[in-house]
Amino acid sequence: xxxxxxxxxxxxxxxxxxxxxKQAVEEAILQKVSLQHSELVGVDFTGANLAGGDxxxxxxYISEFDCANCTGTDFTGANLxxxxxxxxxxxxxxxDFQIEEGLLAKVAQHALANDKALDMDDWHTCDTVHCIAxxxxxxxxxxxxxxxxGTPIAGLLLLGTKAYSHFYDTTEEARVYLEGINKQxxxxxxxxxxxxxYPNLENEISALIFLSLKKRTALETNNxxxxxxxxxxxxxxxxxxxxxx
Numbered sequence: 001x002x003x004x005x006x007x008x009x010x011x012x013x014x015x016x017x018x019x020x021x022k023q024a025v026e027e028a029i030l031q032k033v034s035l036q037h038s039e040l041v042g043v044d045f046t047g048a049n050l051a052g053g054d055x056x057x058x059x060x061y062i063s064e065f066d067c068a069n070c071t072g073t074d075f076t077g078a079n080l081x082x083x084x085x086x087x088x089x090x091x092x093x094x095x096d097f098q099i100e101e102g103l104l105a106k107v108a109q110h111a112l113a114n115d116k117a118l119d120m121d122d123w124h125t126c127d128t129v130h131c132i133a134x135x136x137x138x139x140x141x142x143x144x145x146x147x148x149x150g151t152p153i154a155g156l157l158l159l160g161t162k163a164y165s166h167f168y169d170t171t172e173e174a175r176v177y178l179e180g181i182n183k184q185x186x187x188x189x190x191x192x193x194x195x196x197x198y199p200n201l202e203n204e205i206s207a208l209i210f211l212s213l214k215k216r217t218a219l220e221t222n223n224x225x226x227x228x229x230x231x232x233x234x235x236x237x238x239x240x241x242x243x244x245x
Contacts (some may be wrong), residue, residue: 004028006037007059022048029053082150086168090161098157100141105185107135107159108178118178120171123151132159132174133167 002024004013013033018024021043028035034054043063051071058078066086074094111118111132119125123134130138133155137146145154156164166177 004035005039007039008037009039012038025050025053080149080153083153085152085156085164090156090164093161095157097160098142098145099160100158103136103139104159104163104181106139107132108181108185110139111135111178112175112182118171118175120169120174131167132163132169132178136163 002018013028015024038058053073062082
């Protein structure tokens with residue numbers, strides 16, 4: 001018989017068949033039992049099916065969730081200090097994220113600055129060489145997160161689950177991932193710069209397209225539409241860059 005208790009010592013679930021806490025927790029989740037505020041310090045959940053589990057406000061200090069299925073699991077308000085989620089499925093997982101806007105782009109920029117700046121074999125190799133999570137912690141505004149949670153969980157909170165899925169890549173795999181992030185951030189920067197330069201262009205184009213469609217009662221092909229759009233964009237940019245005196 002295995003009892004699961006909350007942080008006040010009250011029994012919230014009892015399993016008559018489970019031989020471990022891990023098995024008891026899986027059974028509780030299958031029975032839709034909420035495990036809010038449960039005391040689960042140091043539990044090995046490796047490979048467990050915790051999908052849809054409710055661990056809100058629970059104490060999960062130094063517990064291991066490696067390779068566990070945490071799809072839709074709610075860890076909001078839980079103590080994740082020194083926990084491990086290596087290779088865990090974190091799809092739709094709820095955690096108290098503290099994602100910093102633009103941080104992942106900064107990580108990519110610094111990690112790809114030279115051939116030696118990225119090393120996935122350790123969280124921090126030296127002051128100028130780190131893994132993805134290591135760079136996130138070094139560049140983060142809130143430097144306390146790494147001290148409180150450790151590097152991997154701090155990186156998860158700062159960058160989110162998609163980036164976390166690459167924390168255990170090889171250096172070459174991580175480099176490919178960050179190169180994609182770098183390219184996307186450059187594209188986003190160009191779009192932002194163009195939007196700032198021509199803030200009303202989108203609305204003006206939409207209006208002109210509407211007028212064009214009214215005048216042309218039968219547009220025979222998509223190429224015709226593309227031609228209209230191209231002419232509109234070119235003319236508007238020309239107006240903006242070469243205003244009449």
